[in-house]
Amino acid sequence: MRETAPLDFWFDYSSPYSYLLAEQIEALASRFGRRVRWRPILLGPVFQATGSAPLTMQYPPKAAYALRDFARSARFLGLPYRQPDNFPQATQYAARATYWLQENAADRATPFALDCFRALFVHNADLSALPTVLEIAAKHGVDREILAAAVQGQALKSRLRAACEEALILGVFGAPYVLVDGEAFFGADRLPQLERWLESGGF
Protein backbone atom coordinates (compact mmCIF):
# COMPACT_ATOMS: atom_id res chain seq x y z
CA MET A 1 0.00 0.00 0.00
CA ARG A 2 1.41 3.40 -0.89
CA GLU A 3 2.27 5.86 1.83
CA THR A 4 -0.64 8.12 2.69
CA ALA A 5 -0.89 11.07 5.01
CA PRO A 6 -2.61 10.58 8.36
CA LEU A 7 -5.98 12.03 9.29
CA ASP A 8 -5.59 14.88 11.75
CA PHE A 9 -8.43 14.58 14.23
CA TRP A 10 -8.84 17.82 16.20
CA PHE A 11 -11.16 17.56 19.18
CA ASP A 12 -11.99 18.62 22.71
CA TYR A 13 -12.79 15.85 25.18
CA SER A 14 -15.80 17.87 26.30
CA SER A 15 -17.39 17.79 22.83
CA PRO A 16 -20.17 15.18 22.46
CA TYR A 17 -19.88 15.10 18.67
CA SER A 18 -16.12 14.57 19.07
CA TYR A 19 -16.92 11.51 21.18
CA LEU A 20 -19.25 10.20 18.47
CA LEU A 21 -16.58 10.63 15.82
CA ALA A 22 -13.83 9.23 18.06
CA GLU A 23 -15.74 5.96 18.28
CA GLN A 24 -15.75 5.62 14.49
CA ILE A 25 -12.64 7.24 13.08
CA GLU A 26 -10.02 4.51 13.68
CA ALA A 27 -12.10 1.87 11.91
CA LEU A 28 -12.75 4.23 9.03
CA ALA A 29 -9.12 5.27 8.64
CA SER A 30 -7.78 1.72 8.82
CA ARG A 31 -10.11 0.66 5.99
CA PHE A 32 -8.15 3.06 3.81
CA GLY A 33 -4.70 2.32 5.20
CA ARG A 34 -4.57 5.63 7.01
CA ARG A 35 -3.37 6.51 10.48
CA VAL A 36 -5.20 8.94 12.77
CA ARG A 37 -3.35 11.63 14.66
CA TRP A 38 -5.41 12.44 17.74
CA ARG A 39 -5.01 16.16 18.43
CA PRO A 40 -6.83 17.19 21.61
CA ILE A 41 -7.29 20.92 22.07
CA LEU A 42 -9.37 23.15 24.30
CA LEU A 43 -12.35 24.76 22.62
CA GLY A 44 -12.18 27.73 25.04
CA PRO A 45 -9.54 29.63 23.04
CA VAL A 46 -11.30 28.61 19.81
CA PHE A 47 -14.62 30.03 21.02
CA GLN A 48 -12.81 33.21 22.08
CA ALA A 49 -11.42 33.58 18.56
CA THR A 50 -14.69 32.74 16.83
CA GLY A 51 -16.96 34.63 19.22
CA SER A 52 -18.90 31.43 19.84
CA ALA A 53 -19.78 29.32 22.89
CA PRO A 54 -20.57 25.72 23.80
CA LEU A 55 -23.88 24.65 22.21
CA THR A 56 -25.57 24.11 25.56
CA MET A 57 -24.78 27.70 26.56
CA GLN A 58 -26.29 29.28 23.45
CA TYR A 59 -29.84 30.48 22.64
CA PRO A 60 -32.09 28.29 24.84
CA PRO A 61 -34.04 26.53 22.04
CA LYS A 62 -30.73 25.76 20.31
CA ALA A 63 -29.24 24.46 23.57
CA ALA A 64 -32.29 22.27 24.17
CA TYR A 65 -32.08 20.90 20.64
CA ALA A 66 -28.37 20.17 21.08
CA LEU A 67 -29.00 18.09 24.20
CA ARG A 68 -31.63 16.10 22.36
CA ASP A 69 -29.47 15.75 19.26
CA PHE A 70 -26.40 14.52 21.18
CA ALA A 71 -28.38 11.57 22.56
CA ARG A 72 -30.35 10.92 19.38
CA SER A 73 -27.22 10.98 17.21
CA ALA A 74 -25.62 8.44 19.56
CA ARG A 75 -28.69 6.16 19.33
CA PHE A 76 -28.65 6.57 15.55
CA LEU A 77 -25.05 5.32 15.52
CA GLY A 78 -25.68 2.57 18.08
CA LEU A 79 -23.36 4.18 20.63
CA PRO A 80 -24.04 4.54 24.35
CA TYR A 81 -24.54 8.09 25.59
CA ARG A 82 -25.38 9.74 28.88
CA GLN A 83 -25.42 13.52 29.15
CA PRO A 84 -22.84 14.38 31.83
CA ASP A 85 -24.26 16.08 34.92
CA ASN A 86 -21.31 18.48 34.84
CA PHE A 87 -21.16 19.92 31.31
CA PRO A 88 -19.16 21.27 29.64
CA GLN A 89 -16.01 20.26 31.50
CA ALA A 90 -12.47 21.61 31.54
CA THR A 91 -10.40 18.94 29.87
CA GLN A 92 -6.84 20.21 30.02
CA TYR A 93 -5.61 17.27 32.12
CA ALA A 94 -7.02 14.69 29.72
CA ALA A 95 -5.63 16.62 26.75
CA ARG A 96 -2.14 16.99 28.21
CA ALA A 97 -2.14 13.35 29.33
CA THR A 98 -2.97 12.31 25.77
CA TYR A 99 0.10 14.09 24.43
CA TRP A 100 2.19 12.53 27.21
CA LEU A 101 1.04 9.03 26.28
CA GLN A 102 1.62 9.70 22.59
CA GLU A 103 5.24 10.46 23.40
CA ASN A 104 5.86 7.96 26.20
CA ALA A 105 3.44 5.06 25.67
CA ALA A 106 2.34 5.48 22.08
CA ASP A 107 0.52 2.16 21.71
CA ARG A 108 -1.77 3.02 24.63
CA ALA A 109 -2.54 6.62 23.67
CA THR A 110 -5.60 5.95 21.53
CA PRO A 111 -7.22 3.40 23.89
CA PHE A 112 -6.61 5.94 26.66
CA ALA A 113 -8.26 8.68 24.61
CA LEU A 114 -11.31 6.54 23.95
CA ASP A 115 -11.56 5.68 27.64
CA CYS A 116 -11.49 9.39 28.51
CA PHE A 117 -14.41 10.03 26.15
CA ARG A 118 -16.34 7.07 27.54
CA ALA A 119 -15.67 8.10 31.13
CA LEU A 120 -17.30 11.45 30.39
CA PHE A 121 -20.10 10.52 28.00
CA VAL A 122 -21.04 7.03 29.18
CA HIS A 123 -20.05 6.84 32.84
CA ASN A 124 -20.75 10.44 33.90
CA ALA A 125 -17.24 10.81 35.34
CA ASP A 126 -15.71 14.13 36.30
CA LEU A 127 -13.01 14.21 33.65
CA SER A 128 -12.00 17.71 34.78
CA ALA A 129 -10.59 16.16 37.96
CA LEU A 130 -6.97 15.06 37.75
CA PRO A 131 -7.57 11.82 39.74
CA THR A 132 -10.09 10.69 37.10
CA VAL A 133 -7.51 11.11 34.35
CA LEU A 134 -4.82 9.36 36.39
CA GLU A 135 -7.19 6.48 37.13
CA ILE A 136 -7.90 5.97 33.42
CA ALA A 137 -4.19 6.14 32.59
CA ALA A 138 -3.35 3.69 35.37
CA LYS A 139 -5.65 1.13 33.76
CA HIS A 140 -3.36 1.40 30.75
CA GLY A 141 -0.26 0.78 32.87
CA VAL A 142 0.80 4.40 33.30
CA ASP A 143 2.38 5.40 36.60
CA ARG A 144 0.09 7.90 38.35
CA GLU A 145 2.79 9.95 39.99
CA ILE A 146 4.84 10.37 36.87
CA LEU A 147 1.78 11.40 34.87
CA ALA A 148 0.48 13.69 37.62
CA ALA A 149 3.76 15.59 37.65
CA ALA A 150 3.91 15.72 33.86
CA VAL A 151 0.41 17.10 33.23
CA GLN A 152 1.02 19.83 35.80
CA GLY A 153 4.43 20.66 34.37
CA GLN A 154 5.40 23.45 32.02
CA ALA A 155 6.32 21.23 29.09
CA LEU A 156 2.84 19.74 28.62
CA LYS A 157 1.15 23.06 29.32
CA SER A 158 3.19 24.52 26.46
CA ARG A 159 2.51 21.48 24.30
CA LEU A 160 -1.26 21.89 24.66
CA ARG A 161 -1.11 25.64 24.19
CA ALA A 162 0.88 25.14 20.99
CA ALA A 163 -1.70 22.62 19.75
CA CYS A 164 -4.51 25.14 20.29
CA GLU A 165 -2.53 27.80 18.47
CA GLU A 166 -1.78 25.44 15.60
CA ALA A 167 -5.47 24.56 15.36
CA LEU A 168 -6.44 28.24 15.10
CA ILE A 169 -3.81 28.84 12.44
CA LEU A 170 -5.16 25.88 10.45
CA GLY A 171 -8.67 27.34 10.62
CA VAL A 172 -10.17 24.95 13.15
CA PHE A 173 -13.31 26.72 14.38
CA GLY A 174 -14.99 23.95 16.36
CA ALA A 175 -14.81 20.22 17.03
CA PRO A 176 -14.63 17.57 15.83
CA TYR A 177 -12.61 18.82 12.87
CA VAL A 178 -10.76 16.38 10.61
CA LEU A 179 -8.11 17.48 8.16
CA VAL A 180 -6.94 15.06 5.50
CA ASP A 181 -4.89 15.91 2.42
CA GLY A 182 -5.83 19.57 2.91
CA GLU A 183 -9.57 18.91 3.03
CA ALA A 184 -11.55 19.76 6.18
CA PHE A 185 -14.54 17.94 7.61
CA PHE A 186 -16.34 19.58 10.51
CA GLY A 187 -18.75 17.63 12.69
CA ALA A 188 -19.43 13.96 13.34
CA ASP A 189 -22.15 14.17 10.69
CA ARG A 190 -19.55 14.70 7.95
CA LEU A 191 -18.26 11.14 8.39
CA PRO A 192 -20.11 9.88 5.27
CA GLN A 193 -18.46 12.62 3.21
CA LEU A 194 -15.07 11.87 4.76
CA GLU A 195 -15.57 8.23 3.89
CA ARG A 196 -16.36 9.00 0.27
CA TRP A 197 -13.37 11.37 0.15
CA LEU A 198 -11.04 8.61 1.30
CA GLU A 199 -12.60 6.13 -1.13
CA SER A 200 -12.34 8.33 -4.17
CA GLY A 201 -9.48 10.69 -3.37
CA GLY A 202 -11.82 13.65 -3.51
CA PHE A 203 -15.22 14.19 -5.09
Add this chain to the structure above:
Amino acid sequence: MRETAPLDFWFDYSSPYSYLLAEQIEALASRFGRRVRWRPILLGPVFQATGSAPLTMQYPPKAAYALRDFARSARFLGLPYRQPDNFPQATQYAARATYWLQENAADRATPFALDCFRALFVHNADLSALPTVLEIAAKHGVDREILAAAVQGQALKSRLRAACEEALILGVFGAPYVLVDGEAFFGADRLPQLERWLESGGF
Protein backbone atom coordinates in the same frame (compact mmCIF):
# COMPACT_ATOMS: atom_id res chain seq x y z
CA MET B 1 -52.87 4.09 5.14
CA ARG B 2 -53.63 5.70 8.46
CA GLU B 3 -53.74 9.44 8.72
CA THR B 4 -50.38 10.90 9.69
CA ALA B 5 -49.31 14.43 10.49
CA PRO B 6 -47.40 16.37 7.85
CA LEU B 7 -43.73 17.30 8.06
CA ASP B 8 -43.30 20.99 8.75
CA PHE B 9 -40.36 22.17 6.69
CA TRP B 10 -39.13 25.57 7.89
CA PHE B 11 -36.64 27.24 5.61
CA ASP B 12 -35.28 30.44 4.14
CA TYR B 13 -34.79 30.50 0.36
CA SER B 14 -31.36 32.01 0.93
CA SER B 15 -30.16 28.97 2.90
CA PRO B 16 -27.99 26.55 0.87
CA TYR B 17 -28.66 23.65 3.20
CA SER B 18 -32.39 24.36 2.89
CA TYR B 19 -32.02 23.99 -0.87
CA LEU B 20 -30.27 20.64 -0.39
CA LEU B 21 -33.05 19.39 1.86
CA ALA B 22 -35.79 20.83 -0.36
CA GLU B 23 -34.56 18.64 -3.22
CA GLN B 24 -34.98 15.51 -1.09
CA ILE B 25 -37.83 16.01 1.35
CA GLU B 26 -40.85 15.34 -0.88
CA ALA B 27 -39.53 11.97 -2.01
CA LEU B 28 -38.72 11.03 1.56
CA ALA B 29 -42.08 12.10 2.94
CA SER B 30 -44.07 10.35 0.23
CA ARG B 31 -42.31 7.05 0.97
CA PHE B 32 -43.94 7.21 4.39
CA GLY B 33 -47.30 8.54 3.25
CA ARG B 34 -46.59 11.97 4.68
CA ARG B 35 -47.25 15.40 3.29
CA VAL B 36 -44.78 18.27 3.55
CA ARG B 37 -45.86 21.73 4.61
CA TRP B 38 -43.40 24.19 3.10
CA ARG B 39 -42.97 27.04 5.58
CA PRO B 40 -40.71 29.76 4.20
CA ILE B 41 -39.46 32.26 6.75
CA LEU B 42 -36.78 34.94 6.89
CA LEU B 43 -33.71 34.03 8.90
CA GLY B 44 -33.06 37.70 9.68
CA PRO B 45 -35.46 37.85 12.65
CA VAL B 46 -34.25 34.39 13.73
CA PHE B 47 -30.63 35.51 13.74
CA GLN B 48 -31.65 38.60 15.70
CA ALA B 49 -33.26 36.40 18.34
CA THR B 50 -30.41 33.91 18.48
CA GLY B 51 -27.59 36.44 18.22
CA SER B 52 -26.26 34.61 15.16
CA ALA B 53 -25.54 35.51 11.54
CA PRO B 54 -25.39 33.87 8.11
CA LEU B 55 -22.54 31.34 7.96
CA THR B 56 -20.68 33.25 5.29
CA MET B 57 -20.64 36.36 7.51
CA GLN B 58 -19.16 34.61 10.52
CA TYR B 59 -15.51 34.02 11.63
CA PRO B 60 -13.55 33.94 8.34
CA PRO B 61 -12.26 30.33 8.54
CA LYS B 62 -15.82 29.18 9.35
CA ALA B 63 -17.21 31.20 6.46
CA ALA B 64 -14.61 29.73 4.09
CA TYR B 65 -15.44 26.23 5.28
CA ALA B 66 -19.16 26.87 4.80
CA LEU B 67 -18.67 27.89 1.17
CA ARG B 68 -16.65 24.74 0.54
CA ASP B 69 -19.13 22.57 2.43
CA PHE B 70 -22.19 23.91 0.55
CA ALA B 71 -20.71 22.81 -2.77
CA ARG B 72 -19.21 19.56 -1.47
CA SER B 73 -22.47 18.56 0.24
CA ALA B 74 -24.30 19.15 -3.04
CA ARG B 75 -21.80 16.98 -4.94
CA PHE B 76 -22.12 14.33 -2.24
CA LEU B 77 -25.87 14.28 -2.85
CA GLY B 78 -25.57 14.46 -6.63
CA LEU B 79 -27.26 17.85 -6.77
CA PRO B 80 -26.17 20.81 -8.91
CA TYR B 81 -24.86 23.81 -7.00
CA ARG B 82 -23.37 27.16 -7.88
CA GLN B 83 -22.57 29.65 -5.14
CA PRO B 84 -24.66 32.77 -5.91
CA ASP B 85 -22.64 35.89 -6.67
CA ASN B 86 -25.04 37.85 -4.49
CA PHE B 87 -25.25 36.05 -1.16
CA PRO B 88 -27.09 35.98 1.14
CA GLN B 89 -30.17 37.42 -0.51
CA ALA B 90 -33.36 38.99 0.85
CA THR B 91 -36.06 36.48 0.03
CA GLN B 92 -39.27 38.07 1.24
CA TYR B 93 -40.85 38.17 -2.22
CA ALA B 94 -40.22 34.48 -2.84
CA ALA B 95 -41.48 33.62 0.65
CA ARG B 96 -44.67 35.66 0.33
CA ALA B 97 -45.29 34.34 -3.16
CA THR B 98 -45.03 30.78 -1.82
CA TYR B 99 -47.79 31.46 0.70
CA TRP B 100 -49.87 33.07 -2.07
CA LEU B 101 -49.52 30.01 -4.30
CA GLN B 102 -50.31 27.68 -1.42
CA GLU B 103 -53.63 29.48 -1.00
CA ASN B 104 -54.44 30.25 -4.62
CA ALA B 105 -52.72 27.61 -6.76
CA ALA B 106 -51.92 24.88 -4.28
CA ASP B 107 -50.81 22.24 -6.78
CA ARG B 108 -48.14 24.56 -8.16
CA ALA B 109 -46.78 25.84 -4.84
CA THR B 110 -44.13 23.15 -4.32
CA PRO B 111 -42.82 23.13 -7.91
CA PHE B 112 -42.66 26.91 -7.64
CA ALA B 113 -40.70 26.66 -4.38
CA LEU B 114 -38.21 24.24 -5.91
CA ASP B 115 -37.77 26.52 -8.91
CA CYS B 116 -37.03 29.45 -6.60
CA PHE B 117 -34.30 27.44 -4.90
CA ARG B 118 -32.85 26.33 -8.24
CA ALA B 119 -32.96 29.86 -9.62
CA LEU B 120 -30.77 30.98 -6.73
CA PHE B 121 -28.46 28.01 -6.21
CA VAL B 122 -28.12 26.64 -9.73
CA HIS B 123 -28.77 29.55 -12.09
CA ASN B 124 -27.28 32.40 -10.06
CA ALA B 125 -30.47 34.43 -10.35
CA ASP B 126 -31.22 37.48 -8.24
CA LEU B 127 -34.08 36.03 -6.24
CA SER B 128 -34.27 39.21 -4.17
CA ALA B 129 -35.65 41.02 -7.24
CA LEU B 130 -39.41 40.91 -7.61
CA PRO B 131 -39.27 40.38 -11.42
CA THR B 132 -37.30 37.15 -10.88
CA VAL B 133 -39.99 35.80 -8.57
CA LEU B 134 -42.77 36.85 -10.95
CA GLU B 135 -40.95 35.20 -13.86
CA ILE B 136 -40.73 31.89 -11.99
CA ALA B 137 -44.39 32.09 -10.99
CA ALA B 138 -45.41 32.94 -14.55
CA LYS B 139 -43.84 29.67 -15.71
CA HIS B 140 -46.31 27.96 -13.42
CA GLY B 141 -49.24 29.85 -14.93
CA VAL B 142 -49.53 32.57 -12.30
CA ASP B 143 -50.55 36.05 -13.46
CA ARG B 144 -47.65 38.44 -12.83
CA GLU B 145 -49.70 41.48 -12.04
CA ILE B 146 -51.95 39.73 -9.56
CA LEU B 147 -48.95 38.20 -7.78
CA ALA B 148 -46.96 41.47 -7.87
CA ALA B 149 -49.79 43.28 -6.12
CA ALA B 150 -50.28 40.47 -3.63
CA VAL B 151 -46.66 40.13 -2.49
CA GLN B 152 -46.46 43.87 -1.92
CA GLY B 153 -49.75 43.97 -0.06
CA GLN B 154 -50.39 43.99 3.64
CA ALA B 155 -52.00 40.58 3.85
CA LEU B 156 -48.95 38.64 2.67
CA LYS B 157 -46.59 40.85 4.65
CA SER B 158 -48.56 39.94 7.75
CA ARG B 159 -48.70 36.30 6.70
CA LEU B 160 -44.90 36.06 6.44
CA ARG B 161 -44.35 37.99 9.64
CA ALA B 162 -46.70 35.62 11.46
CA ALA B 163 -44.81 32.63 10.05
CA CYS B 164 -41.51 34.02 11.39
CA GLU B 165 -43.10 34.61 14.79
CA GLU B 166 -44.56 31.11 14.84
CA ALA B 167 -41.17 29.66 13.97
CA LEU B 168 -39.51 31.48 16.84
CA ILE B 169 -42.20 30.31 19.25
CA LEU B 170 -41.67 26.73 18.10
CA GLY B 171 -37.95 27.06 18.79
CA VAL B 172 -36.72 27.24 15.22
CA PHE B 173 -33.18 28.65 15.52
CA GLY B 174 -31.93 28.15 11.96
CA ALA B 175 -32.77 26.48 8.68
CA PRO B 176 -33.59 23.98 7.41
CA TYR B 177 -35.59 22.84 10.43
CA VAL B 178 -38.09 19.99 10.13
CA LEU B 179 -40.70 19.29 12.78
CA VAL B 180 -42.55 15.99 12.70
CA ASP B 181 -44.68 14.54 15.47
CA GLY B 182 -43.02 16.95 17.91
CA GLU B 183 -39.47 15.91 16.96
CA ALA B 184 -37.07 18.47 15.46
CA PHE B 185 -34.38 17.87 12.86
CA PHE B 186 -32.01 20.75 12.14
CA GLY B 187 -29.86 20.77 9.03
CA ALA B 188 -29.85 18.92 5.73
CA ASP B 189 -27.41 16.46 7.29
CA ARG B 190 -30.09 15.19 9.66
CA LEU B 191 -32.04 13.63 6.78
CA PRO B 192 -30.78 10.10 7.58
CA GLN B 193 -32.03 10.48 11.15
CA LEU B 194 -35.35 11.89 9.92
CA GLU B 195 -35.65 8.92 7.61
CA ARG B 196 -35.09 6.44 10.42
CA TRP B 197 -37.52 8.37 12.60
CA LEU B 198 -40.25 8.05 9.97
CA GLU B 199 -39.45 4.38 9.42
CA SER B 200 -39.54 3.41 13.05
CA GLY B 201 -41.80 6.01 14.65
CA GLY B 202 -38.93 7.24 16.78
CA PHE B 203 -35.67 5.66 17.88
